[in-house]
Amino acid sequence: MSIKDEDVQRMSQALKSGAKLTSEVCPVCSSPIFEIKGELWCLKCNKKVVKVRENSEVVDAMLPYTLNNLSAVVVEKIEQLSGLLLRLTELSDIKNMADTLSALLSVLSQSESLKEKLRK
Numbered sequence: 748m749s750i751k752d753e754d755v756q757r758m759s760q761a762l763k764s765g766a767k768l769t770s771e772v773c774p775v776c777s778s779p780i781f782e783i784k785g786e787l788w789c790l791k792c793n794k795k796v797v798k799v800r801e802n803s804e805v806v807d808a809m810l811p812y813t814l815n816n817l818s819a820v821v822v823e824k825i826e827q828l829s830g831l832l833l834r835l836t837e838l839s840d841i842k843n844m845a846d847t848l849s850a851l852l853s854v855l856s857q858s859e860s861l862k863e864k865l866r867k
């Protein structure tokens with residue numbers, strides 16, 4: 748890629764009028780991204796840049812933690828519902844509760860198997 752004189756001029760003009768140079772680069776042309784009035788712009792493409800959060804490192808680091816939390820919440824919920832199940836007498840209520848517990852158990856098992864996969 749090459750930055751032309753007119754691009755440089757546009758960028759320095761932007762800086763003069765209050766735009767801020769960010770550490771981001773344009774995903775299309777790799778030129779520096781400017782922040783203008785809270786929006787990110789590539790002045791070479793002359794387009795607004797929408798930042799997509801796809802930092803896979805962050806996701807990788809967060810996922811085990813999130814799954815741990817999820818499992819803990821689901822286990823707690825299952826425990827609460829089990830206590831409730833004990834007191835239910837209506838067959839339809841018991842059936843509903845069983846369905847709910849089954850759904851929770853499948854969430855738990857998915858969460859656990861995902862955690863297992865991440866460990867490998």
Ligand SMILES: [Zn+2]
Pocket residue numbers: 773774775776777778789790791792793
């Ligand atoms: Zn660009």
